[in-house]
Structure formats: structure tokens, C-alpha cells
Amino acid sequence: MNHDFNILIVGGGAAGFFTAINLVEKNPKLKVAILERGADVLQKVRISGGGRCNVTHACFEPNELVRFYPRGEKELRGPFHQFCSGDTMEWFEKHGVALKIEDDGRMFPVSNSSQSIIDCFLEATQKLGIKILTGQSAQSIFKKDELWKIETQSENYIAEKLILATGSNPKIWEMLQTYGHGIVNPVPSLFTFNIKDPRIKDLPGIATLATVKVKNSKLESTGPLLITHWGMSGPAVLKLSAWGARILHDQKYQFAINVNWLNNVTATDADKKLKEIKQEHAKKIVSKKSPFELPNRLWENLVLAAKIPAETKWADISKAQLQDLSQELTNGTFQVNGKSTFKEEFVTAGGIDLKEINFKTMESKLHSNLYFAGEIVNIDAITGGFNFQNAWTSGFIVANGIANS
Structure with missing residues (x-):
């Protein structure tokens, strides 16, 4: 049986959810689904920052912020001018989660609990009618007549646009290589x-x-x-x-x-x-x-x-x-x-070659209607909320790019 959507997002983590919510807020008519291979979504959000979720960092100047990214410094300059740490603060405040700045610049929910972020995302997706489909591991990706088809172990999904927010997932990287994308070999960071x-x-x-x-x-x-x-x-x-x-x-x-x-x-x-x-x-x-x-x-x-x-x-x-x-x-x-x-906050250096991505929209330069958000690309940061900021910024840019296309 085929399930049809306007947009499919593979990966139920920070980047996947943020992209989905921003997409439907900009265009409520869109039929959007998030496919997650695990039984639960937002697992990394739950454990990050010792269970408090280090949402971002109090560095509000894009040209300063890029310096915390060993990979992606040059490419993130434009995106951060569109959506930076201050915008993240404002976004979460607007969605009912107040953030606070600690002495070292790290920013956390005032509640001191990552559950605040998870609840915010789950409530927003429910309100906006975004489908969350767990236990759906992508087995193959096909492109057919301008449509994208994802096969999981039990279902087939078809969409006009595909967004990959799967983090450091070697299986997805392998599938992308068959579509001509270059992958920078992943190695541990942090x-x-x-x-x-x-x-x-x-x-x-x-x-x-x-x-x-x-x-x-x-x-x-x-x-x-x-x-x-x-x-x-x-x-x-x-x-x-x-x-x-x-x-x-x-x-x-x-x-x-x-x-x-x-x-x-x-x-x-x-x-x-x-x-x-x-x-x-x-x-x-x-x-x-x-x-x-x-x-x-x-x-x-x-x-x-x-x-x-x-x-x-x-x-x-x-x-x-x-x-x-x-x-x-x-x-x-x-x-x-x-x-x-370092704890559970495992970060890798590596991923989709940055030369193959249009950083104005996060769309693949090789395939139209294929987008990337979060750590799937060869961008990573030092510890302190910067990896999450990349997830929020790239998710926002994908949503903006699609809304304006």
C-alpha cells in the first residue's frame, strides 16, 4: 500500500521535527510525515545536556558563531544570517518554552528539563496535523517521475519532496552515494x-x-x-x-x-x-x-x-x-x-559533501526536491549547544526554501 504526502521527512530527531513544524506553520495545507526508524522520537534531545537539553549558545553574531564549527564554518555564514541563536530563543519563547543563559553561554530551557522541548515539538506536530510514523526504517530510496518513493520494512511512502534529517546514519549515506552524492568518511568528534x-x-x-x-x-x-x-x-x-x-x-x-x-x-x-x-x-x-x-x-x-x-x-x-x-x-x-x-552526545565529523548542497535552501545540487537538515551533512561543532543550532538553522532554511519555491 502506498501512502502519499507532499513532503516526507526521514529522521525523527531535532532537525526533522523543527523542519516539519516550520514547514506546516508557513503552509498549513501541506501533508507532511516524519518517518522514524526507532520506537521513540527525539531520543538525542532527551539525553542531551545531561537531560536538560543545551538548546543553543548565547553567541548572537553570525560571523562569531561560525567559529565554533570545525566543519561548516564558511558554509554556515549565510544560513546564520537568516536564522541565528537569537531567532532560536524567540522561536521557542513563541512556542511556550522560555530559555535561560548560563554563565558559560550555554542556553537551556528555564525548566531545566529536555522534556519541555520534546513536549513543545509533540504538541506542535499534533496541532499542525503532522504524521509521526515510528518503527519505519528506510530500506530504499527511489526517484521516479519527479516523485520520491521510500520503502520501509512494511510500507511504501511517496512524496513530492524528500527531506533527510537522519544524522550520522551510514545506511542512508550509502543510499545517497548510489544517487551520486559524495560522502566525507565519518570519524568521531567530541x-x-x-x-x-x-x-x-x-x-x-x-x-x-x-x-x-x-x-x-x-x-x-x-x-x-x-x-x-x-x-x-x-x-x-x-x-x-x-x-x-x-x-x-x-x-x-x-x-x-x-x-x-x-x-x-x-x-x-x-x-x-x-x-x-x-x-x-x-x-x-x-x-x-x-x-x-x-x-x-x-x-x-x-x-x-x-x-x-x-x-x-x-x-x-x-x-x-x-x-x-x-x-x-x-x-x-x-x-x-x-x-x-563523550557521554551519549556522540558527534561525528563527516557526511554529505558540502559542495553538493545549496546553502540558500539546503537542497541537493544533484537532485531537485531533495533536502538535508542537521548532522547528515559534513558539519559539526564543538560542545555547547552549537550542534543543535545547526539543526534549527538548517531546518528553518529548508522550510523557508520550500515555502518560497
Whole structure:
């Protein structure tokens, strides 16, 4: 049996729902359906931001916002001028979900619950008569006489326009390759570093502001660094993993990093400061209290790593030990051996080649009436609400493009 619609959206996630709602709000006569392979829709929305849903980021200037996207920076400039973070805020307010800005710029529902976003989307789709069809996994995509046909394991669907919002779905990418679309091979982005090292052993949960560099590369990132049971995480590491997604994949996640625990203080400045402390606190024990804004337990480990015995007083430190200590503080080398996925918020670098998409409408340049929204394309961002902003913006642009066509 065939089910006919004006528009079919494959993928019941953030981008799929946002596209559907905007489409029917602009043109209430449209018959629109969302096909979702799982039993539930909006699963990633539910778990994101620790169940609070990090909707977007308080960066309201399009030319600034694009800088958070390791892939897609150039292409998103135009789209963000059409629909940016401020528009997202306004859209959700209008649909009954107030957002708040946290100190680090991330934006969440005032309710602190991703359920607010899910309820908003489900109520809107119901009100607008958008069909949500779960348990429908696309097995094949056909184009026939200007119509698109999707076969699932149990049904056939026909539509005039097809929107793919399937995220990182290799099966859909394969189908698109048969239609001539190029796929940039997906590799993980946003991951933490596995590091076994006595300097950070038994310190899980300790966080500090640091600068992290990947040795023998231009990759560098500054921000909070979190020590975990398996190594290092936190924004500084996650940012580095996103910008270095391809390079680090090619190195099979075996590489060395340099950590400046004092953030941007140079070894020379650290040396100077340590010499001053040696004069002022001659009788005090070096390892007891950190003279820098560093957690004491981490300071203790770094003092030991500089081969300064536990009970040594400042007065007894040699010149060589001081130099070793300033090196440990500003340029410690750590060996990374593998990665761990960052929570459930798995993001990949890769997807449909950006050269094959018209960013004024998100329509395929190879096939008319085929559109893309969200992470299916080769766009991804660092953590902080930016991947969702790409979902909202691309969904809005698809809806706008179709409304104006």
C-alpha cells in the first residue's frame, strides 16, 4: 500500500521535527510525515545536556558563531544570517518554552528539563496535523517521475519532496552515494583522551583552567580541563578533539599532548615566580600548598614529578629542580593512548559533501526536491549547544526554501 504526502521527512530527531513544524506553520495545507526508524522520537534531545537539553549558545553574531564549527564554518555564514541563536530563543519563547543563559553561554530551557522541548515539538506536530510514523526504517530510496518513493520494512511512502534529517546514519549515506552524492568518511568528534600517568592518577573530578596542545601540530585549545578515571576531559579536551577529529583519527588516537596547567603563563614567567616564592617562603614545605590557582592535590603530584621529595622546603630547592617544576607546570608532556566517547552526545565529523548542497535552501545540487537538515551533512561543532543550532538553522532554511519555491 502506498501512502502519499507532499513532503516526507526521514529522521525523527531535532532537525526533522523543527523542519516539519516550520514547514506546516508557513503552509498549513501541506501533508507532511516524519518517518522514524526507532520506537521513540527525539531520543538525542532527551539525553542531551545531561537531560536538560543545551538548546543553543548565547553567541548572537553570525560571523562569531561560525567559529565554533570545525566543519561548516564558511558554509554556515549565510544560513546564520537568516536564522541565528537569537531567532532560536524567540522561536521557542513563541512556542511556550522560555530559555535561560548560563554563565558559560550555554542556553537551556528555564525548566531545566529536555522534556519541555520534546513536549513543545509533540504538541506542535499534533496541532499542525503532522504524521509521526515510528518503527519505519528506510530500506530504499527511489526517484521516479519527479516523485520520491521510500520503502520501509512494511510500507511504501511517496512524496513530492524528500527531506533527510537522519544524522550520522551510514545506511542512508550509502543510499545517497548510489544517487551520486559524495560522502566525507565519518570519524568521531567530541571525545575524551585516555591517559595513564602517575601525575593525574587518583585525581578524578579535579578541574582547572589549562591550555592543551597536540605535539607536532598546530592544534591548541584553552579552557577547563577535567581529570577523569580514564584520563582527561572537559571543554579544553573536547574542543581539541573536534578541531583535530581527522588528524587524531589518522594517528589512530596515539599521540602526545603538552599541558600548561597555568593556562597562558610561560615557562620563563613561572620560573621567575617560583624564584620569588623560594625567597619569600623559604621555611615552608613546597608540596604543601599551591602558590598558583591550581588544586593542591595536582600541585603535589607535579612537585613530585619534578623530582622534589615530599618534605622538601623552598629554601632547599636546587636551580635544576625549579626549572623542572616550571616545565611540569607549563609544558608537561602526556601520552594519549586511545579515546572515550563523550557521554551519549556522540558527534561525528563527516557526511554529505558540502559542495553538493545549496546553502540558500539546503537542497541537493544533484537532485531537485531533495533536502538535508542537521548532522547528515559534513558539519559539526564543538560542545555547547552549537550542534543543535545547526539543526534549527538548517531546518528553518529548508522550510523557508520550500515555502518560497
